[in-house]
Amino acid sequence: xxxxxxxxxxxxxxxxxxxxxxxxxxxxxxxxxxxxxxxxxxxxxxxxxxxxxxxxx
Numbered sequence: 001x002x003x004x005x006x007x008x009x010x011x012x013x014x015x016x017x018x019x020x021x022x023x024x025x026x027x028x029x030x031x032x033x034x035x036x037x038x039x040x041x042x043x044x045x046x047x048x049x050x051x052x053x054x055x056x057x
Contacts, residue, residue, distance in 0.1 A: 006054045012047030016040045 019040035023032035 002054045005050050009047040009050035012043050012050065016044030016047060019043065
C-alpha cells in the first residue's frame, strides 16, 4: 500500500511544479497570479507530506 502513497505524492509534486512553472512563465508585469502560485505550492507540499512516511522505510 505504500506504493500508492508514493506515486500519488510524486504525481502531486509534479503537478504542483508544473502549475508553478505555468504561473511564472505566464506572469505579466505585476508578477504571477497569487492564487495560482499558492495552489502550486499547496499541491507540492501535500505531495511532500504524502511522500515522507514512504521514504523512511
